[in-house]
Ligand SMILES: [Zn+2]
């Protein structure tokens with residue numbers, strides 16, 4: 001009756017468990033459990049949590065870079081279209097003056113007649 005309630009550490013069968021990991025729900029001794037961001041986790045769950053957090057931060061960095069690239073593309077498109085509009089205006093006026101100058105040029109008119 002005395003031995004039933006005594007829980008042992010998963011890693012150390014000879015040691016008495018002092019805490020239970022909330023992630024894997026296994027019992028561990030004081031040495032095998034670690035406090036991590038307000039939670040008490042076993043070493044394997046701690047590693048998993050740490051890996052997940054590292055991956056999460058890496059992903060956020062990636063999405064940040066994608067958003068920046070998309071923003072840059074949008075900016076480039078705006079500048080490109082504005083540049084095209086600005087470039088098309090003087091080209092049209094140049095074209096008009098070019099055709100006017102051709103119509104008024106003596107060599108072509110003399111050749112036509
Ligand atoms: Zn665990």
Ligand SMILES: [Zn+2]
Pocket residue numbers: 009010011012015028029030031032
């Ligand atoms: Zn242990």
